[in-house]
Amino acid sequence: MKAIIAAAAISLMGAAQVSAEGIEIRRSGNTPSVMGNAKNFSGHAVVSPLLPPNESTRANLGQVDFTPGARTAWHTHPAGQLLIVTAGKGWVQEEGKTRQEIAPGDVVWIPATVRHWHGATSTSPMSHLAMTYMVNGKNVDWQELVSDEQYQ
Numbered sequence: 663m664k665a666i667i668a669a670a671a672i673s674l675m676g677a678a679q680v681s682a683e684g685i686e687i688r689r690s691g692n693t694p695s696v697m698g699n700a701k702n703f704s705g706h707a708v709v710s711p712l713l714p715p716n717e718s719t720r721a722n723l724g725q726v727d728f729t730p731g732a733r734t735a736w737h738t739h740p741a742g743q744l745l746i747v748t749a750g751k752g753w754v755q756e757e758g759k760t761r762q763e764i765a766p767g768d769v770v771w772i773p774a775t776v777r778h779w780h781g782a783t784s785t786s787p788m789s790h791l792a793m794t795y796m797v798n799g800k801n802v803d804w805q806e807l808v809s810d811e812q813y814q
């Protein structure tokens with residue numbers, strides 16, 4: 663019976679990949695965190711990979727922890743990015759617009775190709791989850807660092 667159900671599920675899903683293992687739980691802290699690359703981040707940012715893209719999500723999920731003053735470089739995402747602030751207080755800025763404060767529980771949608779940066783405020787740390795959608799194996803185009811004048 664189980665085999666019949668499984669076969670039916672596979673035929674319904676067509677060419678999509680079917681996981682033989684079922685639900686996957688990635689335990690917190692099991693994937694090594696890395697320091698944000700100094701080319702792409704000012705100050706200290708820790709990037710923790712949480713879940714790589716798969717056929718269903720087509721997005722990379724990660725956590726970024728910024729110390730006060732730390733922020734991304736200017737960048738764009740080819741298919742957009744979803745941020746969920748989990749701790750602290752942060753800033754996000756779209757080029758040509760006023761910087762906005764973000765706080766825990768805030769959900770931020772950054773549309774494709776919009777030039778922006780995000781990070782902590784100058785006096786608070788900030789952590790966010792980032793779901794970054796992939797196009798042709800790519801999910802970000804990094805540009806120049808955000809200057810202190812632009813940040814303040």
Ligand code: MN
Nearest residue numbers: 737743772780
């Ligand atoms: Mn971004």
